[in-house]
Amino acid sequence: MAERTDFWATLTDPLIRQNPVTLQILGICSALAVTTTLATALTMSISLTIVLTLAAGIISMIRRHIPDTIRLIVQIVIVASLVIVIDQVLQAFFADISRALSVYVGLITTNCLVLGRTEAFARHHAPLPAMIDAFGNGLGYSLVLIVIGATRELFGKGQLLGAQVLPLATEGGWFTPLSLMLLAPSAFFLLGGLVWAVRSIKAEQIEPPEHTPPVRPEPAE
């Protein structure tokens, strides 16, 4: 652990090469739920990045003194407290956005990404690299959320950040909104497509198949 950590690599790796959502498939529950519009996706990204970074910093600070037997509980308690504080701040100062996100801010607590990073990285590294890694992962998550959120809002409503981009057919334009885009399954399709796209470009991310299909003899003639 003594070797110098390469901060730049720690920060940029999770953006695409080690992206927590597309490579590790972490935290997709919220990626599906809050991406109906770009604005909620953005707020969720910012909240998650803040929670993740702070949690990583705090846990890394006390990492040498967390008893192994209760480490998960300690981490979850810290994460949950941070989430509640963020939720309260949102309710006080960004009431509109808080209403749009409703229960999903609270669900940051159970976002596998947060616990995954604190458990895998922050527990073994000094506060600064831990926070940089957390911030990078937050950005990687944000990137995916923003891409999916923008796509869903654009094709589901013809809007971006609430401004009409594509003229709607009902208002004399040519665009008929795809209401499927606003339903949860579309996020699955988009995420699947995104994972596929990233893995076609970066072939090293393709996982070896876990099962090989049984060899079938050629049918006899």
Place this chain on the structure above:
Amino acid sequence: MAETDWNPWRRFLALPNESRTKTVIVAFLVSVVCALLVSGATVLLRPIQTANRAAEEQARIADLVSSIPGMAALLEQSGGTLSTVIIDLQRGRAAQDVTSGTLDTALADPANWTALDAEADVAGLGQRPDYVQIFLLRDGEDVSLALLPVTGQGYGGRIDAILALQGDMKTIAGITITGHSETPGLGGRIEERAWQASFPGTEIRDDTGEVRFRVARGRATNAHEVDGITGATRTGNGVTRMMRFWLGPDGYGPLLDAIERGEF
């Protein structure tokens, strides 16, 4: 470590992580710090949040009134203000000894709440306040618009709304949702104007006085229905039950009858 450290904190930190003492103390310290953090944030920010909610409700009421055709003019005629009335729901008329100023104090007293039995409690409330603040707009002697706050159990939590009824106490003039925790993009769409736009003109009761209002599955098919939201059947049912309760005999029913008879 040759000599024992005099500082108990450093002695504690030097304990092996697996020791029971350290486990318990770490758990305790983490909980205390987190508890302070959470309570601190809640207590410090509560005044701002309450102010936000109050301002939002006012804005929505103003918005609701101005969205009803002809109401803005009527409002101006009557001096630009809605009259606020505290209603005693049990008697169905204006409360005698409770005013807007003392409403909060009155509702803090559990004696001023009525527990609802399972059969009557269609909206899933458990109990109902005996006093409610409503807003009336008068055209001369007659009530021309009534704004009634309603609340009920939706899919994700309570739905709060303000319902505007026209002078006949039968036709909906508009609705605004003041609070909900439904799924964003599905049930959460009840707060959108587009959905609320199907309310005006809907009749809540038929000629026999029975509450017939319903959120339809799909498109509305008769005068008592409003359009449903795809993928939000349970939210729609929640709204239906909320309206049925509040417009029924345990809600504003007696009051609506009184207004209709011109006793108000």
